[in-house]
Amino acid sequence: MSAVVTGGGRGLGRAYSLALAAAGHAVVVNDLGDGPAAAVVAEIEAAGGTAVASTHDVTDFAAAAGLVGLAVERFGALDVVVANAGILRDRTLASMGEAEWDDVIAVHLKGTFAVAHHAAAHWRARAKAGGPVDARLITTTSASGLYGNIGQSNYAAAKAGIAGFSLVAAQELRPYGVSVNCVAPSALTRLTEAPLLRHEGAITDERRHALDPSWVARVVAWLCGPDAADVTGRVFDIRGPQVGIASGWHLEPTFTQPDDPGELGRALRAAVAAAPPAADMEGRRNG
Numbered sequence: 399m400s401a402v403v404t405g406g407g408r409g410l411g412r413a414y415s416l417a418l419a420a421a422g423h424a425v426v427v428n429d430l431g432d433g434p435a436a437a438v439v440a441e442i443e444a445a446g447g448t449a450v451a452s453t454h455d456v457t458d459f460a461a462a463a464g465l466v467g468l469a470v471e472r473f474g475a476l477d478v479v480v481a482n483a484g485i486l487r488d489r490t491l492a493s494m495g496e497a498e499w500d501d502v503i504a505v506h507l508k509g510t511f512a513v514a515h516h517a518a519a520h521w522r523a524r525a526k527a528g529g530p531v532d533a534r535l536i537t538t539t540s541a542s543g544l545y546g547n548i549g550q551s552n553y554a555a556a557k558a559g560i561a562g563f564s565l566v567a568a569q570e571l572r573p574y575g576v577s578v579n580c581v582a583p584s585a586l587t588r589l590t591e592a593p594l595l596r597h598e599g600a601i602t603d604e605r606r607h608a609l610d611p612s613w614v615a616r617v618v619a620w621l622c623g624p625d626a627a628d629v630t631g632r633v634f635d636i637r638g639p640q641v642g643i644a645s646g647w648h649l650e651p652t653f654t655q656p657d658d659p660g661e662l663g664r665a666l667r668a669a670v671a672a673a674p675p676a677a678d679m680e681g682r683r684n685g
């Protein structure tokens with residue numbers, strides 16, 4: 399069994415790499431630069447596991463092919479992809495520059511597509527050749543993409559896009575023996591430490607424990623394991639020990655437009671009032 403973890407050199411990706419290696423996967427730990435991925439590979443090897451480092455940039459379509467190819471070449475086949483690599487470039491919409499938009503869309507949305515595409519082609523080829531495929535694709539969304547967060551229109555667009563992408567991928571890849579699930583993690587990493595410090599002033603040991611990436615890694619490792627083959631097309635919101643299933647858009651209520659356009663505003667207002675309130679950042683309907 400082999401796994402690719404993008405952005406596997408730090409934070410959540412490191413925790414996923416360690417958990418998957420502990421569960422018996424040979425892991426391709428992918429991250430930018432020479433240091434982070436190699437350090438995680440050394441950790442896995444020191445614990446008796448098997449891993450190889452990759453420095454492919456997931457925003458580069460050809461490099462993403464190289465990443466999938468490395469797993470197949472080194473470990474014979476690819477069974478798990480965790481598309482996790484990510485960056486933040488927070489700005490309000492009125493202040494956001496083109497590069498901040500493009501960079502975030504490239505790493506999250508294109509990076510997820512690029513790696514998932516090459517993996518999907520590999521799984522389809524194996525399925526068509528008659529070989530049994532029991533594979534997993536895990537993608538990464540966020541509370542920002544699911545519920546909305548000020549200053550993150552670029553990130554929320556990418557992350558909501560990934561959630562929608564994952565629903566389609568789950569349907570398309572199921573016939574090949576691949577399950578696809580999306581995780582919205584909350585964990586203390588270099589991505590979240592500074593905003594959390596700004597918001598909370600200090601981070602207690604208790605909070606550090608509750609936000610340890612290993613909580614999310616446990617769930618991801620289960621989703622990648624043999625018991626989860628039939629679990630697909632779901633979004634898991636994982637905040638430390640708290641796990642929830644995030645449900646998607648629902649059509650409620652519906653109405654037929656009145657013949658008189660002058661009555662439309664009233665009908666629309668009534669529908670808005672009757673609709674469930676949008677979720678807050680905790681994912682709850684507080685209206």
Ligand SMILES: NC(=O)c1ccc[n+]([C@@H]2O[C@H](COP(=O)([O-])OP(=O)(O)OC[C@H]3O[C@@H](n4cnc5c(N)ncnc54)[C@H](O)[C@@H]3O)[C@@H](O)[C@H]2O)c1
Nearest residue numbers: 405408409410430455456482483484540583584585587589
């Ligand atoms: N930490 C949280 O609470 C939280 C919340 C919601 C979503 N997420 C998502 O979880 C994922 C992991 O985030 P994290 O908190 O561990 O952040 P992190 O910064 O600790 O790790 C992300 C890793 O991705 C790597 N990366 C960035 N661009 C890359 C590229 N082009 N190719 C390969 N690797 C690349 C980075 O070098 C880094 O090591 C991200 O997708 C993030 O958006 C995290």
